[in-house]
Amino acid sequence: MRYSPDMPMRTLPDLTGLSLGEIARLAESAQLPPVESWQPAHCGSSGMRIARDGTWFHEGSPIGRPAMVALFSTLLRREEDGRHVLVTPVEKLDIDVELAPFTAVEMTSDGSGRDRRLAFRLNTGDLVVAGPTRPIRIEDGEDGPVPLLRVRGELDALIARPVYYELAELAIADGGDPAGVWSDGAFFPITGGDR
Incomplete structure (x- = not known):
């Protein structure tokens, strides 16, 4: 999975100033990649892990950029056997998840x-x-x-x-x-x- 500066980054919304209707509209309008329809070959491990507290790691070091975590999270999928993977149209990589992604x-x-x-x-x-x-x-x-x-x-x-x-x-x-x-x-x- 390669990062490109052209990839969109999301800003974290502040719920305190939004009505629940506005929140529901934002939630429904989220455009996510169609990871469920992508069926690339398995390519191995991503070297990434999501700890129980939600911290993302790559090769043992925490990923410090929230925008990168948000981006990678859009590529997550859980397989029928329970494994979590990061998926693009051309590759599928395992990601270790301690409890929930x-x-x-x-x-x-x-x-x-x-x-x-x-x-x-x-x-x-x-x-x-x-x-x-x-x-x-x-x-x-x-x-x-x-x-x-x-x-x-x-x-x-x-x-x-x-x-x-x-x-x-x-x-x-x-x-x-x-x-x-x-x-x-x-x-x-x-x-x-x-x-």
Whole structure:
């Protein structure tokens, strides 16, 4: 994967000044490469790793440019066997992912109860509105609950601890049984998967 100065770079949006409708429009208008339709030959390893905290590494060193991380994130795909790969029309390279390739670092809520919509900003600047095709789920991990948000395809974002606490506060305020949150017409329990 070669970087070109002609490749578009994204700026990270600030959710505090946007309505949820504006956030949803931004999320839907994101133009991503058609990585699901590209079927190049496997070429080996990219030498890249995404740590549990969302930090991207190349050959052991952190990638310090957020714009590069954002660019590479648009080329991610998860294969049927669970491997993560970076894909272009001419090559496919393995990338090691410790937990999830994205991290949900900010959340905004609009409405309440069944009429609520939740939007998340990822560490890559992407915007995701949780709903039927982008569910929130909680898996049981070795160190406790692992909150995840489906981003696209089979790719997930780890919901950062402060954002997870915000979700828990919303669920407690709603008082439902089981505890959970609504977003875009879908209900998401926020208890562990095996509990």
